[in-house]
Amino acid sequence: xxxxxxxxxxxxxxxxxxxxxxxxxxxxxxxxxxxxxxxxxxxxxxxxxxxxxxxxxxxxxxxxxxxxxxxxxxxxxxxxxxxxxxxxxxxxxxxxxxxxxxxxxxxxxxxxxxxxxxxxxxxxxxxxxxxxxxxxxxxxxxxxxxxxxxxxxxxxxxxxxxxxxxxxxxxxxxxxxxxxxxxxxxxxxxxxxxxxxxxxxxxxxxxxxxxxxxxxxxxxxxxxxxxxxxxxxxxxxxxxxxxxxxxxxxxxxxxxxxxxxxxxxxxxxxxxxxxxxxxxxxxxxxxxxxxxxxxxxxxxxxxxxxxxxxxxxxxxxxxxxxxxxxxxxxxxxxxxxxxxxxxxxxxxxxxxxxxxxxxxxxxxxxxxxxxxxx
Amino acid sequence: xxxxxxxxxxxxxxxxxxxxxxxxxxxxxxxxxxxxxxxxxxxxxxxxxxxxxxxxxxxxxxxxxxxxxxxxxxxxxxxxxxxxxxxxxxxxxxxxxxxxxxxxxxxxxxxxxxxxxxxxxxxxxxxxxxxxxxxxxxxxxxxxxxxxxxxxxxxxxxxxxxxxxxxxxxxxxxxxxxxxxxxxxxxxxxxxxxxxxxxxxxxxxxxxxxxxxxxxxxxxxxxxxxxxxxxxxxxxxxxxxxxxxxxxxxxxxxxxxxxxxxxxxxxxxxxxxxxxxxxxxxxxxxxxxxxxxxxxxxxxxxxxxxxxxxxxxxxxxxxxxxxxxxxxxxxxxxxxxxxxxxxxxxxxxxxxxxxxxxxxxxxxxxxxxxxxxxxxxxxxxxxxxxxxxxxxxxxxxxxxxxxxxxxxxxxxxxxxxxxxxxxxxxxxxxxxxxxxxxxxxxxxxxxxxxxxxxxxxxxxxxxxxxxxxxxxxxxxxxxxxxxxxxxxxxxxxxxxxxxxxxxxxxxxxxxxxxxxxxxxxxxxxxxxxxxxxxxxxxxxxxxxxxxxxxxxxxxxxxxxxxxxxxxxxxxxxxxxxxxxxxxxxxxxxxxxxxxxxxxxxxx
Numbered sequence: 001x002x003x004x005x006x007x008x009x010x011x012x013x014x015x016x017x018x019x020x021x022x023x024x025x026x027x028x029x030x031x032x033x034x035x036x037x038x039x040x041x042x043x044x045x046x047x048x049x050x051x052x053x054x055x056x057x058x059x060x061x062x063x064x065x066x067x068x069x070x071x072x073x074x075x076x077x078x079x080x081x082x083x084x085x086x087x088x089x090x091x092x093x094x095x096x097x098x099x100x101x102x103x104x105x106x107x108x109x110x111x112x113x114x115x116x117x118x119x120x121x122x123x124x125x126x127x128x129x130x131x132x133x134x135x136x137x138x139x140x141x142x143x144x145x146x147x148x149x150x151x152x153x154x155x156x157x158x159x160x161x162x163x164x165x166x167x168x169x170x171x172x173x174x175x176x177x178x179x180x181x182x183x184x185x186x187x188x189x190x191x192x193x194x195x196x197x198x199x200x201x202x203x204x205x206x207x208x209x210x211x212x213x214x215x216x217x218x219x220x221x222x223x224x225x226x227x228x229x230x231x232x233x234x235x236x237x238x239x240x241x242x243x244x245x246x247x248x249x250x251x252x253x254x255x256x257x258x259x260x261x262x263x264x265x266x267x268x269x270x271x272x273x274x275x276x277x278x279x280x281x282x283x284x285x286x287x288x289x290x291x292x293x294x295x296x297x298x299x300x301x302x303x304x305x306x307x308x309x310x311x312x313x314x315x316x317x318x319x320x321x322x323x324x325x326x327x328x329x330x331x332x333x334x335x336x337x338x339x340x341x342x343x344x345x346x347x348x349x350x351x352x353x354x355x356x357x358x359x360x361x362x363x364x365x366x367x368x369x370x371x372x373x374x
Numbered sequence: 375x376x377x378x379x380x381x382x383x384x385x386x387x388x389x390x391x392x393x394x395x396x397x398x399x400x401x402x403x404x405x406x407x408x409x410x411x412x413x414x415x416x417x418x419x420x421x422x423x424x425x426x427x428x429x430x431x432x433x434x435x436x437x438x439x440x441x442x443x444x445x446x447x448x449x450x451x452x453x454x455x456x457x458x459x460x461x462x463x464x465x466x467x468x469x470x471x472x473x474x475x476x477x478x479x480x481x482x483x484x485x486x487x488x489x490x491x492x493x494x495x496x497x498x499x500x501x502x503x504x505x506x507x508x509x510x511x512x513x514x515x516x517x518x519x520x521x522x523x524x525x526x527x528x529x530x531x532x533x534x535x536x537x538x539x540x541x542x543x544x545x546x547x548x549x550x551x552x553x554x555x556x557x558x559x560x561x562x563x564x565x566x567x568x569x570x571x572x573x574x575x576x577x578x579x580x581x582x583x584x585x586x587x588x589x590x591x592x593x594x595x596x597x598x599x600x601x602x603x604x605x606x607x608x609x610x611x612x613x614x615x616x617x618x619x620x621x622x623x624x625x626x627x628x629x630x631x632x633x634x635x636x637x638x639x640x641x642x643x644x645x646x647x648x649x650x651x652x653x654x655x656x657x658x659x660x661x662x663x664x665x666x667x668x669x670x671x672x673x674x675x676x677x678x679x680x681x682x683x684x685x686x687x688x689x690x691x692x693x694x695x696x697x698x699x700x701x702x703x704x705x706x707x708x709x710x711x712x713x714x715x716x717x718x719x720x721x722x723x724x725x726x727x728x729x730x731x732x733x734x735x736x737x738x739x740x741x742x743x744x745x746x747x748x749x750x751x752x753x754x755x756x757x758x759x760x761x762x763x764x765x766x767x768x769x770x771x772x773x774x775x776x777x778x779x780x781x782x783x784x785x786x787x788x789x790x791x792x793x794x795x796x797x798x799x800x801x802x803x804x805x806x807x808x809x810x811x812x813x814x815x816x817x818x819x820x821x822x823x824x825x826x827x828x829x830x831x832x833x834x835x836x837x838x839x840x841x842x843x844x845x846x847x848x849x850x851x852x853x854x855x856x857x858x859x860x861x862x863x864x865x866x867x868x869x870x871x872x873x874x875x876x877x878x879x880x881x882x883x884x885x886x887x888x889x890x891x892x893x894x895x896x897x898x899x900x901x902x903x904x905x906x907x908x909x910x911x912x913x914x915x916x917x918x919x920x921x922x923x924x925x926x927x928x929x930x931x932x933x934x935x936x937x938x939x940x941x942x943x944x945x946x947x948x949x950x951x952x953x954x955x956x957x958x959x960x961x962x963x964x965x966x967x968x969x970x971x972x973x974x975x976x977x
Contacts, residue, residue, distance in 0.1 A: 216785070
């Protein structure tokens with residue numbers, strides 16, 4: 001390994017790269033800390049981060065008790081997402097179940113429901129949703145609407161010929177949430193690992209006084225920064241690779257795109273994150289400051305990356321800001337590569353911002369290290 | 375026992391009877407043993423510590439001082455043996471110990487983000503005292519420690535000396551019977567150190583038992599009684615004078631050795647009859663081995679044209695003698711180095727060097743020149759601006775005004791090859807704790823551009839010279855301090871720099887290792903290596919060719935150690951030490967400041 005590096009770099013730089021790698025990987029405990037938690041998190045978050053509604057409890061206040069209300073309730077009861085139907089006999093009981101969060105939604109079926117349908121009129125059902133869980137509630141309403149549409153189709157089959165609209169979801173026909181979450185998580189976890197490793201690296205040396213030792217040596221600031229990008233780059237690449245393999249083979253997410261386009265994108269993505277981490281580290285005097293800095297940047301970056309909420313829904317100003325977040329670009333690339341065989345042109349359209357972020361942040365890190373000499 | 379005899383033989387006063395009747399010893403140590411895994415920290419000894427006197431707990435780093443301290447305060451349980459403090463067993467009556475004793479750990483647990491007053495109130499409350507009810511105690515403690523004007527200052531912003539005084543005030547809060555101070559003078563400048571001594575003196579006069587642990591052997595001489603520890607064993611117990619008397623008429627000084635003093639010291643230390651030797655300005659001070667005669671040293675004195683005088687033995691002489699003498703006089707490291715050639719005679723220079731942080735001036739208009747091959751010392755109290763000046767010279771800080779050069783280069787803009795002219799050993803031996811000793815050596819060699827055979831050769835050389843082979847795969851963090859210092863020096867010298875910067879290189883290191891260190895430094899200087907050193911060990915300033923004294927950001931004196939000492943001669947100090955000279959200079963600088971302020975006010 002050392003001889004291999006020597007071919008490319010001078011003795012000063014290779015000594016520093018070896019030092020940086022050893023600082024993180026020599027101790028078996030820190031080796032475990034670097035690799036095991038992100039992989040565990042991938043496993044746990046994959047199951048935890050789901051926007052699908054499962055195991056939902058629904059209350060039914062059925063004042064109709066006719067054919068069509070039975071049909072509707074039976075279909076809801078049979079649906080996958082429903083855990084249990086609570087039958088209530090008074091509006092108070094219904095209110096109570098919602099209040100206690102025992103159910104996420106309640107159906108209030110009026111006494112005229114079946115009769116109205118039989119008379120060829122529109123049968124209406126009131127759906128009451130727990131607004132405190134607005135997201136899950138809305139999804140539940142969506143599911144219920146689908147079921148109601150099914151019932152309505154059955155009614156119409158009895159009467160007029162139905163003309164149903166078929167919705168087809170491209171790239172993820174069954175809307176399996178995991179297909180979206182796992183590739184995104186691999187990006188997020190690599191992002192945090194690389195950010196943490198680099199944001200601690202300069203501040204730790206400052207705290208221990210070894211940074212002064214480094215600054216008086218003949219090495220240049222540029223070499224210091226280059227050496228410090230190496231461990232995060234190596235570890236980030238290995239972690240990213242492990243997660244992509246896990247996504248494809250353990251979680252069975254279809255991998256449609258090109259592996260050989262994804263890898264350079266991953267590398268550029270990590271490099272841009274490393275730049276941000278080193279920038280934080282170069283302005284921090286202590287490791288504590290660096291950790292706080294990494295969180296102050298890292299958490300908003302994940303929230304604005306388009307992982308949880310689409311970037312397009314954000315105010316224009318924040319959309320501009322999101323362009324500076326490496327994760328935003330990488331999520332497009334990784335989702336696209338997994339699910340829809342994103343072509344090279346689209347990947348390049350999302351990698352050049354990463355190149356710019358990396359160039360800007362790494363140069364800033366060099367400048368900050370120099371200016372700390374004031 | 376010697377103590378009781380001593381008391382009995384002097385006037386037997388009622389006071390003594392009263393104390394003996396109460397049994398009397400503040401701390402009784404009986405066959406105390408403490409092991410940490412393989413390491414035997416305390417080897418099973420007994421001793422007593424008396425009320426009303428200052429007892430020094432003396433010994434090199436790792437001798438077991440802190441372990442004994444922590445057992446006395448009930449923070450550690452001994453493996454066997456017992457210790458009682460003020461009549462309470464430290465294990466069985468643990469609660470009582472916290473009431474009757476005051477303990478000041480090495481780095482006192484001050485809350486740096488709290489002010490002086492807030493710290494004191496916190497410690498009062500921790501002691502279960504109502505802080506509002508005890509204004510008088512606070513006043514007297516603030517008065518006692520002279521911290522009165524600084525009550526609102528954050529503890530983190532205090533100087534080393536003031537921090538220790540605040541720590542002392544907090545430890546004294548509940549009026550303990552026994553006060554235990556663990557290395558209270560580390561990082562404290564001589565002026566503040568005097569203050570601490572004065573305070574402790576007053577406390578013992580009031581009948582308190584004070585235990586002062588220290589690695590500074592000159593402090594042992596000021597204690598009324600001494601427990602001398604080495605490697606967990608009690609080597610000596612009694613008044614320090616008793617120990618120095620054992621080596622009476624064995625300490626000599628070769629005076630007027632002139633410019634060849636380092637060569638003379640090296641020769642003297644290599645004599646079979648000489649056990650220990652140090653440089654004192656223009657003179658070389660030696661201690662002969664037991665039963666050795668003066669023949670060899672006389673011959674050496676005649677040889678170099680020096681006069682030989684018998685001098686008073688010091689506690690440090692006796693200590694080194696007890697441990698079997700110091701290291702030899704030849705530095706294997708310096709032997710291997712070629713004589714340094716520099717383009718100019720001036721190795722380091724600075725002109726009107728000034729550094730301001732906001733409205734605080736850390737270094738104020740400092741100028742000096744250091745000749746090639748000179749050992750140049752930078753001395754001063756904490757916060758006087760030594761480190762700031764040092765960092766500007768090394769190119770680690772940008773001067774606000776003025777300029778600094780090392781071998782003709784401003785290091786902030788210097789190229790790699792110019793920077794290779796400099797070796798730098800940072801305060802507290804900044805080594806990579808996450809790497810092994812071997813990896814640290816490899817890194818230092820590599821970062822200075824050494825490659826291939828020459829790199830291998832230099833690393834092996836350092837391992838052999840500094841006897842590091844047994845520790846190659848350990849982390850520097852778990853090395854004994856002496857070895858840490860050796861490793862740091864090895865790393866700084868790997869590329870054989872013609873100029874060497876040492877920032878507090880011997881802080882906390884035991885006297886034998888310090889001597890070994892200075893043997894190397896002296897050897898390097900003789901080869902023409904220029905040495906810049908900051909130190910707070912006053913006796914180490916004696917090794918320097920010239921000393922720059924800094925005080926309140928200004929250079930208040932720059933001269934040879936002998937000239938500085940000469941300037942401090944008065945009736946009180948006919949033969950002043952470096953410490954006396956330092957205090958004298960600081961005091962006159964203060965007077966100057968006041969005079970200037972008065973003059974300004976008058977205008």
